[in-house]
Amino acid sequence: MIRVGLTGGIGAGKSTVATTFIDRGAYHVDADRIAREVVEPGTPGLDRLVDAFGSEILGPDGALDRPALAARAFVDDESRALLNSITHPLIGARTQELTDAAPADAIILHDVPLLVEGHMAPFYHLVAVVHTDADVRLRRLVDLRGMDAEDARARITAQATDEQRREVADIWLDNSGTPEELATQARTVWEERLIPLRDNVAAGVPAALPTQVRDYDPDWAVLGRRVVARVWALLGANASAVEHVGPTSVVGGRAAPVIDVEATVADLGVADSVADSLTAGGFPRAESSGPGRLHISADADRPVRVRLRAVGV
Template sequence: MIRVGLTGGIGAGKSTVAKTLVAQGAHHIDADRIAREVVEPGTPGLAALVDAFGPEILDSHGALNRPALAARAFADEEGVKKLNAITHPLIGARTQELTAAAPADAVILHDVPLLVEGNMAPFYDAVIVVHADAESRLHRLVSLRGMDDADARKRIEAQASDAQRRAVADIWLDNSGTPEELAEQALQVWNDRVLPLRENHSRGVAAPLPTAVVDADPAWAVIGTRVVNRLWALLGAGAKRIEHVGPTAEPGTPAPPVIDVAVIVADDAAADEAARLLYAGGFPVIDAEGGVTPARTHGAADPGRPVRIHLRVED
C-alpha cells in the first residue's frame, strides 16, 4: 500500500485530478467528507460540539449550523483549541479506519485541502499539488460555484501560499488550461510515477539512480529538505541526525541529480530498526553494483525521487 497526498488551493482543480486517479483504481479518502461525516446528527462528534459550544450551533433540524459554530469556535484561540481537540481525533480515527479497510496493494489517494497548513506532507509516499493562479481560482469560485467575491478572496488568502505548496510538492500539476488537459497530466502521473512507485514498493526494490552530471539546480536544496522531513517522519527518535549531504547539498556544484542523505543512529540495533522502517516506508536497500555499494545504503522506490540514503552508526 502506498499513500499519496493530494492538495491545492480552493478552486485549483483537485476534484478533476481525484476523479481521474480514482477511475484508474486509486482508493479515494476525502478529508472534507470525513470532517462532515464525524459531526452528522446522532454522532458523538456532534454531541461533543454541542456540549462545548452550546445548542445554538444546531439548526432547526438538529444538524450542525457551521456558520454558528464558526462564530463561537473562532472567536478566540481557546475556542479553536477546543474545536480541534474534538474533531481532529475523530477525523484521524475515521481516516485510519478507511485506510485499514483498503486492499493491501491499494494506492490511497488522500484528498486534503489543508495538507500544507497541517504540516502533513512528510507522512505521504508522494504529494501531488494542483496549481492554478489566484485570479483563475477566484473566477472559478465566483462564476462556477456562485461564491461571493469577497468571501472567495478571503478563503484564498487564508490558505497556504504557492511557495509553501511548491516546497512540499513531489508532483506539481498546472491547471492553467482545460479540465481535459489537467486530466491528461494526472493520467501521465499515474502511469509514469504512481504505478512504478507501487510496483517498486511491493517488490522492495529501489528505482535506478541517474549517473550523468548536470548543472547545479537550486531545487536540490528544496528536495533535500523534503526528503529529510520524510525520513524524520519515518524514523522519529530512532535517528540522531538526518542531513542532506554530498554534491547536491553544495550550491553551484555540478553533479548527478541524486539527493544524498546521511542518517546517523546510535548503535547497530538502532540501525537494524531504521533499515526496517526505511524498507517499509519505500526506501529499500540498493543492491550492490559490482560489489561496490556500501552496506546499509538505501534508495527510493519512487522513480521520480532519486535518493541515496547512507545509514550509519555514530562513531
C-alpha cells in the first residue's frame, strides 16, 4: 500500500488527474467530499460552524450555505484559521477511517486541495501537484464555474503559492495544455512511477541507485528538505536528529544524484524497531557494511539512502 497526495490550486484541474488514476484502480479518498460530509445537517461540525460564524451561514433548508460561509471565513487570516480549526480535525479523522479500510495492495489517492496549507506532505509516499497559472485558474472559475471574480481571487490568494507547492511536489503535472494532455501525463505517472513504487514497497525491495556523477543541482537541497521531513514523519520521537548529509548537501560540488539522510537514534535496538515503519513508508532495509542500519528508497525516481546511527557512533 502507498499513499499519494494530490493537490493544486483551485481550478488547476485536479479532477482530470484523479479520474485518470481512479480509472486505473486508485482507492480514492476525496477531501472535498469528506469536507461536505462532516458539516451536513445534524452533525457536530455544522453546529460548531454556526456557533463560530452565525446562523446566516445556513440556507432555508438548514444546510450549510457555502458561499455565505466563504463570505465570512475568507475575509482575513483569523477567520480562515478559525474555520480550519473546526473542519480540519473532523476531515482528518474521517480520512483516517477511509484509509484504514483500503485494501492492502492499494494505491490510495488522497485528493486534498489544502494539502500544502495543512502541512500534510510528509505523511505521503509521494505528493503530486497539478499546476496551472493563477490567471488561467481565475478565468476557469469565473467562466466555467460561474464564481464571482472577487471571490475567486480571494480563494486563490488564500491558498499556497506555486513556490510552496514546488517545495513539496514529488510529481509536477503541468496543465497549461488540454485535458487530454494532462490525462496522458497522469497515465505515464501511474504506469512508470506509482505502480513500480507500490510493488517495491509491497516486496520490501529498494530501487537501484544512480552512480553517474553530475554537477551540483539546486534541486538537491529542495529534495533533501522534503526527504528529511518524510523521515521525521516516519520516525517521530524515535529520532533525535534527521539531516541531509553527504555529497548532495554540499553546494557547488559534484555527486551522484542520491540524497543521503542521516537519522540519529538512541541505539541500534531502536533502529531495528523502526525498520518495518521505514519499509512501509517507502524506505526498505538494505544490506550495509557501514555503521548503523541502512534503508534505501523504493522509488527509483527519488534516489535516497537513509542511515540510522546510534548516538555517539
